[in-house]
Amino acid sequence: MSQKDIVLAFSGGLDTSFCVPYLKEQGWNVHTVFADTGGVDDEERAFIEHRAQELGVASHRTVDGGPAIWNGFVKPFVWAGEGYQGQYPLLVSDRYLIVETALARCAELGTHAIAHGCTGMGNDQVRFDLAVKALGDYRIVAPIREIQKQHTQTRAYEQKYLEERGFGVRAKQQAYTINENLLGVTMSGGEIDKWQAPGEGARGWCKPRAEWPAEPLRVKIGFQNGEAVSLDGQKLAGHEILARLNALFAPYGVGRGMYTGDTTIGLKGRIVFEAPGLTALLAAHRALEEAVLSKQQNRFKPEVARKWVEVVYEGFFHDPIKTDLEAFLASSQSTVNGEVTLETSGGMVSAVAIASPHILNAKGATYAQSADWGVEEAEGFIKLFGMSSTLWAEVNRGAKA
DSSP states (O other), X not given: OOSSEEEEEOOSSHHHHHHHHHHHXXXXXXXXXXXXXXXXXXXXXXXXXXHHHHHTOSEEEEEEOHHHHIIIIIHHHHHXXXXXXXXXXXXTTTHHHHHHHHHHHHHHHTOOEEEOOOOSSSSHHHHHHHHHHHHOOOEEEOHHHHHTTTOSSHHHHHHHHHHHTTOOOOHHHHHOEEEEETTEEEEESHHHHTTOOOOTTSOOSOOOGGGSOSSOEEEEEEEETTEEEEETTEEOOHHHHHHHHHHHHGGGTTTEEEEEEEOTTSSEEEEEEEOHHHHHHHXXXXXXXXXXXXXXXXXXXXXXXXXXXXXXXXXXXXXXXHHHHHHHHHHTTTTOOEEEEEEEEESEEEXXXXXXXXXXXXXXXXXXXXXXXXXXXXHHHHHHHTHHHHHHHHHHHHHHO
């Protein structure tokens, strides 16, 4: 086993760019891996590969992570249908798949050393480290955490470090930490961290209101066992559907929001996020699910969903509880089949039509319109259904006086 080779999960951003010369100066042969989880175009992908070579890596690999992120995260996340603390759609959950890709490269090189560019103040370090520990016995090197022992203004130090060695830093990396993948975009840093209104630079895919198209957008998503399988009648792989939904709904500003909440490490987090495709997919899936599941399923399932989301958010992607929860979620999807039509004029997206053989329609009744039961049956139901509350009111009415 080589003692000098190390695999770095690489994105070409400020943090992972800094890691390359830093690790080299520590005596490592740095092998970078970029897991392309679908958030970059050909130009950005070429930049990342060029950046790795420019920084002097021993080798660089780009790996297609689209199918893996769909099967490993998107499918169960949509089944769950819940954001973290009701808001955040877990857009950096590609970290777990990045770890798996990096460890596969470690196996090829015969090394048990892996590096990442996570800071010591964020959640990603927890996700990376716990995922690595769950998958084997590896040495984890985190250069950003190491320099934070001596430097409080970490980003400024990284930028100066790179520039002193002749490596430029892109302007957007100077102001914000930006993450892009198939799931969406997250932005932090600058005025966002200061609890101020985001600046114009804190914008990813979603267009501002002034640029929304004038004509409404309608799309139809087909589902089989709760998984999206077609878009406007065309059968596609899941990751291709999500990529197209991103492209369709981003011009309408769908899926942009600001999340403030409780992080894994205990600090309050604040990010701007954009998830146009996921937002559309969740809206369609929820509309179909609510029409075909029983009342008890619809009431209970969010409890399981919230636990699944918490487990994934906090880094326990490989804990057995996640598999247990997914067994329930998968079971709940057997009748989630059909097509949902979505519509947006900008900002919000609505499910305007649902077609499924499993919609729980009563043959002889329509809510608030017609019924195949009589008045006496309705009055009897109300009497029995409210018996406990009515009795309490009758018994205690005099006591209150």
